Amino acid sequence: MRISPRTPWAAGLAVAALVLIPATASAGSQRTAAPHADAAVTTATATSVDSYYAAAEGKTGAALKTALHDIIKNQSKVTYDGVWNALKVTDQDPANPNNVILVYSGRSQSKSTNGGGVNDWNREHVWAKSHGDFGTATGPGTDLHHLRPEDVTVNSTRGNKDFDNGGSPVSEAPGSFTDSDSFEPRDAVKGDVARMLLYMAVRYEGGDGFADLEMNDKVNNGTAPLFGRISLLKQWNQQDPPDAFEQRRNQVIFDTFQHNRNPFIDHPEWVNSIW
Structure with a gap:
């Protein structure tokens, strides 16, 4: 599958200075990104996306998962403080x-209302930390591919529940539902949630000094490095394909920021090829 060229959104996105750690750098060799006064979004062409995934072409199953891991593990890393501005x-x-x-x-909410107070927004870890x-x-605790802004109260309600x-x-999240052991997001982001979780399961395979993150078909996974339910997440990936905002x-x-991609946004069909 080839990816059609993306249409860039509005140029002129103000970006504050962030501390980034290149994938090849040691902990003591951090670099600080210069402030971007006019950080325009470039257009990803079919050729550039195909080139990025060249090593994964023609593979399926475990071989595809390994190839994608080897591609996307090459990234710069954002600090937790830097996540706010990102x-x-x-x-x-x-x-x-x-x-x-x-x-x-x-909800559309002012960028300046980030924090920890009621009705502020904070940093939601879609793969609960x-x-x-x-x-x-x-x-994994600062990876932008699974960190999203969310209302403080809704973030607390979701907690570390699996998805079902x-x-x-x-309250404050129309179309979302929750019970004692799971959370269901609104329909418009069900696919987004699935693809963020599946990215994490490919990106973090236990080789970065962190746990090997994997999917299963359960809820109540607690502190295990597992997330469910994979059977439902696969359905969400198909029902809610990537839209312009996610792309x-x-x-x-x-x-x-990170200079790596979520392969399941570029190639949603790879979900069923792996799982």
Whole structure:
């Protein structure tokens, strides 16, 4: 499958200075990215995307998973403090450059209202940081491919629950539901959630000093480095294919911050090839 060229969103996204750690750097050789006063989103052509995944072409199953891991593990890393400013760029509201879109709530909210107070937005780990116990460590704890802005209260309600259907409606997150052991996001981001989790299961294979993150078909995974339910997440991937917002987000992370991609946004069909 070839990926059609992306249409860049609004240029002129203000990006504050971030501390980035190149994939090849040691812990003591950090580099600071210069402030981007006019960080435009480039267009990913079919040729450039195909070239990025060249080593994975023609593979399926475990061989495809390994090939993708070897590709996407080459990245720069954002510090946890740097995540605040990064999310103001990756999740910018296309209709209002002063706002971000909250992932579960779907609400457009001022970029300046990030924090820990009621009605603030904070940094939601879609792969809950207790699943594998990586916390906010630079690496899986700061990987922008699964970090999203969310209302503080909704983030707390979701907690570290696995994903499944059903439950009671979530206040401040229309279309989302929760019960004692699972969380169901609104329909418009079900596929986004699936692809973020599957990215994490490919990116982190136990070779970075962190746990090997894997998928299973259960809920109540607790602190095990596992997330479910894979059978449902595969359905969500098909029911909610990547839209312009998700594609743009993938491109911004690649161009401006981490310089790696989520392969399941570029190639959603690879989900069924691996799982």
